[in-house]
Amino acid sequence: MCWAIPGKVVEVKGFLAKVDFEGSVKEVILAVDGVKEGDIVMVHAGVAITKMSEEEWEEEQRFLRELLEGRS
Amino acid sequence: MLKERIEEYKRGGEKIEALKSLIWRLAEELGHIKIMNFCGTHEWTVVHYGIRSLMPDNVELIAGPGCPVCITPSYAIEKAIELSLEGVKVYTYGDAYRLPSLKPVKGVRSLFEAKASGGKVDVVYSFLDAVKEARNERGEKLFFGIGFETTAPSYALSFCKGIVPEDFYFLSVLRLTPPAADYALSKVGKVSGIIAPGHVSTITGAKPWREIARNHSMPVVISGFEPLDVLISIATILKMIKEGKSGLVIEYRRAVREDGNKLARTYIEKVFEVSDAAWRGIGIIPSSGLELTMKFSEYDAYKRFSIKKPEAKEWVSDLPKGCKCAEITLGLAKPVDCPYYLKSCTPDRPIGPCMVSSEGTCAIWARFGGGGLAEEIAKEVGVA
Ligand code: SF4
Numbered sequence: 001m002c003w004a005i006p007g008k009v010v011e012v013k014g015f016l017a018k019v020d021f022e023g024s025v026k027e028v029i030l031a032v033d034g035v036k037e038g039d040i041v042m043v044h045a046g047v048a049i050t051k052m053s054e055e056e057w058e059e060e061q062r063f064l065r066e067l068l069e070g071r072s
Numbered sequence: 073m074l075k076e077r078i079e080e081y082k083r084g085g086e087k088i089e090a091l092k093s094l095i096w097r098l099a100e101e102l103g104h105i106k107i108m109n110f111c112g113t114h115e116w117t118v119v120h121y122g123i124r125s126l127m128p129d130n131v132e133l134i135a136g137p138g139c140p141v142c143i144t145p146s147y148a149i150e151k152a153i154e155l156s157l158e159g160v161k162v163y164t165y166g167d168a169y170r171l172p173s174l175k176p177v178k179g180v181r182s183l184f185e186a187k188a189s190g191g192k193v194d195v196v197y198s199f200l201d202a203v204k205e206a207r208n209e210r211g212e213k214l215f216f217g218i219g220f221e222t223t224a225p226s227y228a229l230s231f232c233k234g235i236v237p238e239d240f241y242f243l244s245v246l247r248l249t250p251p252a253a254d255y256a257l258s259k260v261g262k263v264s265g266i267i268a269p270g271h272v273s274t275i276t277g278a279k280p281w282r283e284i285a286r287n288h289s290m291p292v293v294i295s296g297f298e299p300l301d302v303l304i305s306i307a308t309i310l311k312m313i314k315e316g317k318s319g320l321v322i323e324y325r326r327a328v329r330e331d332g333n334k335l336a337r338t339y340i341e342k343v344f345e346v347s348d349a350a351w352r353g354i355g356i357i358p359s360s361g362l363e364l365t366m367k368f369s370e371y372d373a374y375k376r377f378s379i380k381k382p383e384a385k386e387w388v389s390d391l392p393k394g395c396k397c398a399e400i401t402l403g404l405a406k407p408v409d410c411p412y413y414l415k416s417c418t419p420d421r422p423i424g425p426c427m428v429s430s431e432g433t434c435a436i437w438a439r440f441g442g443g444g445l446a447e448e449i450a451k452e453v454g455v456a
Contacts, residue, residue: 003113003271003276003297004222004327015229015233027200027201028200028278029225029226029229029230029233029348031225031226031333031335032335032336033300033318033334040328041236042271042274044222044223044226044271045165045197045198045199045219045222045223045226046198046199046200046201046226047198047200047225047229049222049225049271049274049275049333049336050327050328050329051102051304052276052326052327053326055326056326057325057326057337058367059325060326061326062325063304063323064087064304066093066201067304067307067308067311067442068087068091069175069259
Protein backbone atom coordinates (compact mmCIF):
# COMPACT_ATOMS: atom_id res chain seq x y z
CA MET A 1 0.00 0.00 0.00
CA CYS A 2 2.81 2.42 0.80
CA TRP A 3 4.86 1.20 -2.11
CA ALA A 4 6.33 3.85 -4.43
CA ILE A 5 8.16 3.28 -7.67
CA PRO A 6 10.67 5.46 -9.46
CA GLY A 7 9.91 6.98 -12.86
CA LYS A 8 11.37 9.62 -15.11
CA VAL A 9 9.50 12.88 -15.63
CA VAL A 10 8.88 13.53 -19.34
CA GLU A 11 6.56 16.53 -19.13
CA VAL A 12 5.39 18.94 -16.43
CA LYS A 13 2.01 20.72 -16.68
CA GLY A 14 1.13 22.71 -13.56
CA PHE A 15 0.48 20.25 -10.74
CA LEU A 16 0.36 17.30 -13.13
CA ALA A 17 3.20 15.52 -14.89
CA LYS A 18 3.72 12.69 -17.33
CA VAL A 19 6.08 10.10 -15.88
CA ASP A 20 7.74 7.25 -17.75
CA PHE A 21 7.90 3.93 -15.88
CA GLU A 22 10.09 1.69 -17.99
CA GLY A 23 8.22 2.62 -21.14
CA SER A 24 4.69 3.07 -19.84
CA VAL A 25 3.80 6.73 -19.43
CA LYS A 26 1.28 7.75 -16.78
CA GLU A 27 -0.17 11.06 -15.68
CA VAL A 28 0.56 11.75 -12.03
CA ILE A 29 -0.11 14.50 -9.49
CA LEU A 30 2.99 16.36 -8.33
CA ALA A 31 3.30 16.68 -4.56
CA VAL A 32 6.91 17.89 -4.76
CA ASP A 33 8.25 21.33 -5.55
CA GLY A 34 10.59 22.16 -8.39
CA VAL A 35 10.17 19.02 -10.47
CA LYS A 36 11.43 19.33 -14.03
CA GLU A 37 11.78 17.18 -17.10
CA GLY A 38 14.38 14.46 -16.66
CA ASP A 39 14.02 14.24 -12.85
CA ILE A 40 13.54 10.86 -11.20
CA VAL A 41 10.53 10.87 -8.88
CA MET A 42 9.04 8.23 -6.61
CA VAL A 43 5.36 7.74 -7.40
CA HIS A 44 2.81 6.28 -5.01
CA ALA A 45 -0.84 5.75 -6.00
CA GLY A 46 -0.60 8.24 -8.83
CA VAL A 47 1.25 10.92 -6.88
CA ALA A 48 4.91 11.91 -7.03
CA ILE A 49 5.85 12.09 -3.36
CA THR A 50 9.59 12.69 -3.52
CA LYS A 51 12.44 13.41 -5.88
CA MET A 52 15.65 11.41 -5.98
CA SER A 53 18.97 13.05 -6.52
CA GLU A 54 22.45 11.98 -7.52
CA GLU A 55 24.09 13.65 -4.48
CA GLU A 56 21.83 11.91 -1.97
CA TRP A 57 22.44 8.62 -3.70
CA GLU A 58 26.19 9.19 -3.37
CA GLU A 59 25.75 10.04 0.30
CA GLU A 60 23.82 6.84 0.88
CA GLN A 61 26.55 4.79 -0.79
CA ARG A 62 29.16 6.50 1.37
CA PHE A 63 27.14 5.58 4.45
CA LEU A 64 27.18 1.92 3.36
CA ARG A 65 30.91 1.93 2.66
CA GLU A 66 31.64 3.43 6.04
CA LEU A 67 29.43 0.92 7.80
CA LEU A 68 31.19 -1.98 6.10
CA GLU A 69 34.59 -0.55 6.76
CA GLY A 70 33.72 -0.06 10.41
CA ARG A 71 34.14 3.70 10.40
CA SER A 72 31.63 6.58 10.83
CA MET B 73 22.80 7.21 -14.70
CA LEU B 74 21.09 7.19 -11.32
CA LYS B 75 18.45 4.65 -12.32
CA GLU B 76 20.92 2.10 -13.68
CA ARG B 77 23.11 2.45 -10.62
CA ILE B 78 20.14 1.78 -8.38
CA GLU B 79 19.33 -1.30 -10.47
CA GLU B 80 22.82 -2.60 -9.86
CA TYR B 81 22.55 -1.86 -6.16
CA LYS B 82 19.35 -3.94 -6.03
CA ARG B 83 21.30 -7.03 -7.01
CA GLY B 84 23.40 -6.52 -3.89
CA GLY B 85 26.18 -8.90 -4.85
CA GLU B 86 28.96 -9.45 -2.38
CA LYS B 87 27.76 -6.56 -0.20
CA ILE B 88 25.02 -8.79 1.16
CA GLU B 89 27.60 -11.33 2.33
CA ALA B 90 29.66 -8.55 3.93
CA LEU B 91 26.62 -7.16 5.72
CA LYS B 92 25.60 -10.59 6.96
CA SER B 93 28.98 -11.15 8.59
CA LEU B 94 28.96 -7.63 10.01
CA ILE B 95 25.55 -8.34 11.58
CA TRP B 96 26.82 -11.59 13.09
CA ARG B 97 29.90 -9.86 14.45
CA LEU B 98 27.92 -7.00 15.96
CA ALA B 99 25.36 -9.32 17.54
CA GLU B 100 27.94 -11.58 19.14
CA GLU B 101 28.13 -9.95 22.55
CA LEU B 102 24.59 -8.63 22.62
CA GLY B 103 21.69 -10.27 24.44
CA HIS B 104 18.35 -10.94 22.79
CA ILE B 105 17.61 -8.20 20.26
CA LYS B 106 14.10 -7.48 18.96
CA ILE B 107 13.84 -5.23 15.92
CA MET B 108 10.39 -4.10 14.82
CA ASN B 109 9.40 -2.92 11.36
CA PHE B 110 6.47 -0.62 10.70
CA CYS B 111 5.82 -1.17 7.05
CA GLY B 112 4.21 -4.08 5.26
CA THR B 113 6.71 -3.63 2.45
CA HIS B 114 9.61 -4.12 4.86
CA GLU B 115 7.98 -7.30 6.11
CA TRP B 116 7.60 -8.34 2.48
CA THR B 117 11.33 -7.81 1.86
CA VAL B 118 12.24 -9.63 5.08
CA VAL B 119 10.14 -12.67 4.20
CA HIS B 120 10.63 -12.73 0.45
CA TYR B 121 14.41 -12.58 0.65
CA GLY B 122 14.66 -14.84 3.65
CA ILE B 123 16.32 -12.16 5.76
CA ARG B 124 15.19 -13.85 9.01
CA SER B 125 17.21 -16.90 8.01
CA LEU B 126 20.33 -14.72 7.71
CA MET B 127 20.05 -13.48 11.30
CA PRO B 128 21.96 -14.89 14.27
CA ASP B 129 19.78 -16.64 16.87
CA ASN B 130 19.68 -13.65 19.18
CA VAL B 131 18.36 -11.20 16.57
CA GLU B 132 14.59 -11.37 16.16
CA LEU B 133 12.78 -9.38 13.47
CA ILE B 134 9.14 -8.64 14.22
CA ALA B 135 6.42 -7.00 12.14
CA GLY B 136 4.49 -4.04 13.54
CA PRO B 137 1.40 -2.07 12.46
CA GLY B 138 2.47 -1.42 8.89
CA CYS B 139 -0.49 -2.38 6.78
CA PRO B 140 -3.24 0.22 6.30
CA VAL B 141 -5.65 -2.35 4.90
CA CYS B 142 -5.25 -4.65 7.90
CA ILE B 143 -6.10 -1.98 10.44
CA THR B 144 -9.06 -0.45 8.58
CA PRO B 145 -11.91 -0.81 11.08
CA SER B 146 -14.79 -3.07 10.20
CA TYR B 147 -17.49 -0.40 10.60
CA ALA B 148 -16.04 1.45 7.60
CA ILE B 149 -16.04 -1.69 5.44
CA GLU B 150 -19.61 -2.49 6.48
CA LYS B 151 -20.74 1.02 5.62
CA ALA B 152 -19.05 0.94 2.20
CA ILE B 153 -20.69 -2.44 1.45
CA GLU B 154 -24.08 -1.13 2.53
CA LEU B 155 -23.81 2.00 0.38
CA SER B 156 -22.66 0.04 -2.67
CA LEU B 157 -25.71 -2.21 -2.34
CA GLU B 158 -27.93 0.87 -2.09
CA GLY B 159 -26.68 2.20 -5.42
CA VAL B 160 -23.83 4.49 -4.36
CA LYS B 161 -20.85 3.83 -6.61
CA VAL B 162 -17.90 2.82 -4.38
CA TYR B 163 -14.32 3.16 -5.57
CA THR B 164 -11.61 1.21 -3.77
CA TYR B 165 -7.98 0.22 -4.08
CA GLY B 166 -7.52 -3.41 -5.07
CA ASP B 167 -5.91 -4.11 -1.73
CA ALA B 168 -9.15 -3.47 0.15
CA TYR B 169 -11.46 -5.15 -2.36
CA ARG B 170 -11.57 -8.51 -0.59
CA LEU B 171 -11.21 -7.12 2.92
CA PRO B 172 -13.72 -9.01 5.09
CA SER B 173 -15.98 -7.14 7.48
CA LEU B 174 -16.90 -8.55 10.86
CA LYS B 175 -20.66 -8.39 10.42
CA PRO B 176 -22.21 -9.35 7.11
CA VAL B 177 -24.38 -6.71 5.45
CA LYS B 178 -27.32 -8.43 3.73
CA GLY B 179 -25.23 -11.58 3.68
CA VAL B 180 -22.25 -9.78 2.14
CA ARG B 181 -18.85 -9.49 3.84
CA SER B 182 -16.60 -7.60 1.40
CA LEU B 183 -16.77 -5.12 -1.45
CA PHE B 184 -15.84 -8.00 -3.74
CA GLU B 185 -18.88 -9.97 -2.59
CA ALA B 186 -20.97 -6.82 -2.78
CA LYS B 187 -20.11 -6.46 -6.46
CA ALA B 188 -21.03 -10.10 -7.07
CA SER B 189 -24.38 -9.37 -5.42
CA GLY B 190 -25.11 -6.46 -7.71
CA GLY B 191 -23.45 -3.70 -5.65
CA LYS B 192 -21.75 -0.84 -7.47
CA VAL B 193 -18.02 -1.25 -6.84
CA ASP B 194 -15.02 -0.33 -8.95
CA VAL B 195 -11.35 -1.05 -8.26
CA VAL B 196 -8.96 1.79 -9.13
CA TYR B 197 -5.21 2.25 -9.15
CA SER B 198 -5.27 5.78 -7.79
CA PHE B 199 -7.55 8.49 -6.42
CA LEU B 200 -6.83 10.49 -9.59
CA ASP B 201 -8.22 7.62 -11.70
CA ALA B 202 -11.31 7.44 -9.47
CA VAL B 203 -11.80 11.21 -9.83
CA LYS B 204 -11.62 10.90 -13.62
CA GLU B 205 -14.11 8.03 -13.69
CA ALA B 206 -16.43 9.67 -11.20
CA ARG B 207 -16.81 12.70 -13.45
CA ASN B 208 -18.72 10.54 -15.95
CA GLU B 209 -20.71 8.67 -13.34
CA ARG B 210 -24.19 9.90 -12.44
CA GLY B 211 -25.49 9.78 -8.90
CA GLU B 212 -23.66 9.58 -5.63
CA LYS B 213 -20.15 8.17 -5.39
CA LEU B 214 -17.88 7.20 -2.53
CA PHE B 215 -14.15 6.70 -2.20
CA PHE B 216 -12.97 4.15 0.34
CA GLY B 217 -10.12 6.32 1.58
CA ILE B 218 -7.60 4.02 3.20
CA GLY B 219 -3.91 4.74 3.63
CA PHE B 220 -1.09 6.12 5.74
CA GLU B 221 0.87 9.36 5.30
CA THR B 222 2.17 8.16 1.92
CA THR B 223 -1.32 8.10 0.43
CA ALA B 224 -2.77 11.20 2.10
CA PRO B 225 -1.16 13.70 -0.36
CA SER B 226 -3.03 12.19 -3.32
CA TYR B 227 -6.33 12.97 -1.63
CA ALA B 228 -5.24 16.33 -0.23
CA LEU B 229 -3.93 17.68 -3.54
CA SER B 230 -7.01 16.54 -5.44
CA PHE B 231 -9.33 18.33 -3.00
CA CYS B 232 -7.19 21.49 -2.91
CA LYS B 233 -6.92 21.67 -6.69
CA GLY B 234 -10.71 21.43 -6.97
CA ILE B 235 -10.77 18.43 -9.30
CA VAL B 236 -13.07 16.25 -7.18
CA PRO B 237 -16.60 16.28 -8.62
CA GLU B 238 -19.73 17.03 -6.61
CA ASP B 239 -21.50 14.04 -5.13
CA PHE B 240 -18.16 12.27 -4.67
CA TYR B 241 -17.89 11.53 -0.97
CA PHE B 242 -14.74 10.61 0.85
CA LEU B 243 -14.80 7.99 3.60
CA SER B 244 -11.57 8.77 5.40
CA VAL B 245 -9.89 5.85 7.12
CA LEU B 246 -6.52 7.55 6.82
CA ARG B 247 -4.21 6.68 9.66
CA LEU B 248 -0.92 8.07 10.95
CA THR B 249 2.04 5.81 11.61
CA PRO B 250 4.09 7.45 14.40
CA PRO B 251 1.21 7.44 16.95
CA ALA B 252 0.65 3.75 16.20
CA ALA B 253 4.36 3.06 16.58
CA ASP B 254 4.28 4.76 19.97
CA TYR B 255 1.23 2.72 20.96
CA ALA B 256 2.72 -0.58 19.74
CA LEU B 257 5.93 0.09 21.66
CA SER B 258 3.95 0.69 24.83
CA LYS B 259 2.27 -2.73 24.39
CA VAL B 260 5.05 -4.95 23.12
CA GLY B 261 7.48 -4.44 25.92
CA LYS B 262 11.12 -4.66 25.14
CA VAL B 263 11.89 -3.65 21.56
CA SER B 264 15.56 -2.90 20.93
CA GLY B 265 15.25 -0.90 17.73
CA ILE B 266 12.97 0.12 14.92
CA ILE B 267 13.12 -0.05 11.15
CA ALA B 268 10.96 2.96 10.29
CA PRO B 269 8.88 3.12 7.11
CA GLY B 270 10.70 4.62 4.12
CA HIS B 271 7.87 5.94 2.00
CA VAL B 272 5.81 7.22 4.92
CA SER B 273 8.93 9.15 5.93
CA THR B 274 9.28 10.82 2.52
CA ILE B 275 6.24 12.79 3.75
CA THR B 276 6.73 13.00 7.52
CA GLY B 277 10.49 13.53 7.45
CA ALA B 278 12.70 12.52 10.36
CA LYS B 279 11.08 14.53 13.16
CA PRO B 280 8.35 12.16 14.44
CA TRP B 281 10.74 9.21 14.31
CA ARG B 282 13.43 11.15 16.13
CA GLU B 283 10.89 11.81 18.90
CA ILE B 284 10.09 8.10 19.12
CA ALA B 285 13.81 7.31 19.30
CA ARG B 286 14.14 9.81 22.12
CA ASN B 287 11.01 8.82 24.05
CA HIS B 288 11.87 5.15 23.97
CA SER B 289 15.68 5.59 24.07
CA MET B 290 16.32 3.32 21.12
CA PRO B 291 17.88 3.38 17.67
CA VAL B 292 15.44 4.07 14.83
CA VAL B 293 16.52 3.74 11.20
CA ILE B 294 14.42 4.97 8.29
CA SER B 295 15.04 2.29 5.71
CA GLY B 296 14.65 1.65 2.01
CA PHE B 297 13.08 -1.53 0.72
CA GLU B 298 15.74 -3.48 -1.09
CA PRO B 299 17.20 -6.43 0.84
CA LEU B 300 20.45 -4.49 1.01
CA ASP B 301 18.66 -1.50 2.57
CA VAL B 302 17.06 -3.67 5.25
CA LEU B 303 20.37 -5.39 6.07
CA ILE B 304 22.14 -2.02 6.31
CA SER B 305 19.40 -0.81 8.67
CA ILE B 306 19.68 -3.90 10.86
CA ALA B 307 23.47 -3.57 11.01
CA THR B 308 23.14 0.13 11.86
CA ILE B 309 20.70 -0.63 14.70
CA LEU B 310 23.01 -3.31 16.12
CA LYS B 311 26.01 -1.01 15.87
CA MET B 312 24.15 1.73 17.73
CA ILE B 313 23.03 -0.70 20.43
CA LYS B 314 26.59 -1.90 20.83
CA GLU B 315 27.84 1.67 21.15
CA GLY B 316 25.05 2.46 23.61
CA LYS B 317 23.53 5.03 21.25
CA SER B 318 19.92 5.88 20.59
CA GLY B 319 18.56 8.28 18.01
CA LEU B 320 17.56 8.45 14.38
CA VAL B 321 19.48 7.56 11.25
CA ILE B 322 18.18 7.90 7.70
CA GLU B 323 19.44 4.99 5.63
CA TYR B 324 17.04 5.67 2.75
CA ARG B 325 18.68 8.96 1.86
CA ARG B 326 18.00 8.65 -1.85
CA ALA B 327 14.32 9.28 -1.16
CA VAL B 328 13.87 10.67 2.36
CA ARG B 329 14.82 14.23 3.32
CA GLU B 330 15.35 15.36 6.91
CA ASP B 331 12.28 17.61 6.80
CA GLY B 332 10.24 15.27 4.59
CA ASN B 333 7.88 16.74 2.05
CA LYS B 334 6.71 20.08 3.40
CA LEU B 335 4.58 20.87 0.37
CA ALA B 336 2.63 17.63 0.73
CA ARG B 337 2.20 18.24 4.46
CA THR B 338 0.88 21.75 3.82
CA TYR B 339 -1.82 20.33 1.56
CA ILE B 340 -2.64 17.57 4.05
CA GLU B 341 -3.06 20.18 6.81
CA LYS B 342 -5.35 22.28 4.61
CA VAL B 343 -7.69 19.38 3.91
CA PHE B 344 -7.49 17.16 6.97
CA GLU B 345 -7.39 17.47 10.71
CA VAL B 346 -5.95 14.98 13.16
CA SER B 347 -8.41 12.98 15.26
CA ASP B 348 -8.53 9.95 17.53
CA ALA B 349 -9.14 6.93 15.35
CA ALA B 350 -10.01 3.24 15.44
CA TRP B 351 -7.47 0.60 14.39
CA ARG B 352 -9.02 -2.75 13.63
CA GLY B 353 -8.79 -5.17 16.52
CA ILE B 354 -6.63 -2.75 18.45
CA GLY B 355 -8.96 0.06 19.49
CA ILE B 356 -8.88 3.85 19.46
CA ILE B 357 -5.39 5.32 19.24
CA PRO B 358 -5.25 9.02 20.19
CA SER B 359 -4.40 11.48 17.39
CA SER B 360 -3.86 8.71 14.87
CA GLY B 361 -6.37 9.50 12.13
CA LEU B 362 -7.17 12.17 9.58
CA GLU B 363 -10.63 13.52 8.88
CA LEU B 364 -11.81 16.19 6.43
CA THR B 365 -11.91 19.71 7.84
CA MET B 366 -15.06 21.85 7.85
CA LYS B 367 -13.92 23.56 4.66
CA PHE B 368 -14.22 20.29 2.77
CA SER B 369 -17.18 18.91 4.72
CA GLU B 370 -19.35 18.82 1.58
CA TYR B 371 -17.26 15.81 0.55
CA ASP B 372 -17.32 14.15 3.95
CA ALA B 373 -19.01 10.74 3.77
CA TYR B 374 -19.37 10.68 7.57
CA LYS B 375 -21.60 13.76 7.38
CA ARG B 376 -23.49 12.87 4.20
CA PHE B 377 -24.36 9.34 5.31
CA SER B 378 -24.46 10.01 9.08
CA ILE B 379 -21.75 7.47 9.82
CA LYS B 380 -20.91 7.20 13.49
CA LYS B 381 -17.34 6.51 14.52
CA PRO B 382 -16.82 4.20 17.48
CA GLU B 383 -15.71 5.83 20.69
CA ALA B 384 -13.05 4.56 23.04
CA LYS B 385 -15.48 3.79 25.87
CA GLU B 386 -17.71 1.60 23.70
CA TRP B 387 -14.94 -0.11 21.74
CA VAL B 388 -15.26 -3.85 21.17
CA SER B 389 -12.88 -5.82 18.99
CA ASP B 390 -13.99 -5.95 15.36
CA LEU B 391 -11.97 -9.02 14.41
CA PRO B 392 -13.55 -12.39 13.69
CA LYS B 393 -13.49 -14.65 16.73
CA GLY B 394 -10.11 -16.30 17.20
CA CYS B 395 -8.30 -14.22 14.54
CA LYS B 396 -5.01 -12.96 15.91
CA CYS B 397 -4.49 -10.03 13.55
CA ALA B 398 -4.36 -7.51 16.40
CA GLU B 399 -1.59 -9.40 18.21
CA ILE B 400 0.24 -9.91 14.92
CA THR B 401 -0.10 -6.25 14.06
CA LEU B 402 1.35 -5.29 17.42
CA GLY B 403 4.24 -7.72 17.03
CA LEU B 404 2.98 -9.92 19.89
CA ALA B 405 2.27 -13.00 17.77
CA LYS B 406 3.26 -14.59 14.48
CA PRO B 407 0.87 -15.96 11.86
CA VAL B 408 1.88 -19.53 12.79
CA ASP B 409 0.48 -18.85 16.29
CA CYS B 410 -3.02 -18.64 14.81
CA PRO B 411 -4.90 -21.97 14.64
CA TYR B 412 -6.63 -20.88 11.41
CA TYR B 413 -3.42 -19.97 9.58
CA LEU B 414 -3.30 -21.90 6.29
CA LYS B 415 -6.02 -24.20 7.59
CA SER B 416 -9.36 -22.45 7.36
CA CYS B 417 -7.76 -19.05 6.64
CA THR B 418 -5.96 -18.78 3.28
CA PRO B 419 -5.38 -15.97 0.78
CA ASP B 420 -8.27 -17.35 -1.30
CA ARG B 421 -10.62 -17.58 1.67
CA PRO B 422 -9.34 -15.04 4.18
CA ILE B 423 -10.92 -14.93 7.62
CA GLY B 424 -9.06 -11.94 8.99
CA PRO B 425 -7.78 -8.73 7.40
CA CYS B 426 -4.05 -9.53 7.53
CA MET B 427 -4.59 -12.44 5.14
CA VAL B 428 -5.96 -10.05 2.48
CA SER B 429 -3.64 -7.23 1.60
CA SER B 430 -0.37 -8.01 -0.16
CA GLU B 431 1.18 -6.27 2.85
CA GLY B 432 -0.67 -8.19 5.53
CA THR B 433 1.69 -10.28 7.61
CA CYS B 434 -0.41 -13.46 7.29
CA ALA B 435 -0.72 -13.03 3.51
CA ILE B 436 3.04 -12.47 3.13
CA TRP B 437 3.89 -15.52 5.23
CA ALA B 438 1.31 -17.59 3.37
CA ARG B 439 2.77 -16.61 0.02
CA PHE B 440 6.44 -16.92 0.77
CA GLY B 441 6.52 -19.06 3.88
CA GLY B 442 7.72 -17.22 6.95
CA GLY B 443 9.73 -20.18 8.12
CA GLY B 444 11.63 -22.78 6.13
CA LEU B 445 10.75 -21.68 2.64
CA ALA B 446 12.42 -18.35 3.28
CA GLU B 447 15.77 -20.11 3.41
CA GLU B 448 15.18 -21.65 0.02
CA ILE B 449 14.39 -18.27 -1.45
CA ALA B 450 17.50 -16.86 0.18
CA LYS B 451 19.53 -19.57 -1.50
CA GLU B 452 17.86 -18.88 -4.80
CA VAL B 453 18.93 -15.24 -4.73
CA GLY B 454 22.34 -16.23 -3.47
CA VAL B 455 22.27 -14.67 -0.03
CA ALA B 456 22.19 -17.71 2.25
S1 SF4 C 1 -4.36 -16.54 9.81
FE1 SF4 C 1 -6.31 -15.54 9.31
S2 SF4 C 1 -7.52 -15.69 11.16
FE2 SF4 C 1 -5.39 -16.11 11.74
S3 SF4 C 1 -4.55 -14.13 12.37
FE3 SF4 C 1 -4.10 -14.35 10.19
S4 SF4 C 1 -5.83 -13.36 9.17
FE4 SF4 C 1 -6.46 -13.73 11.29
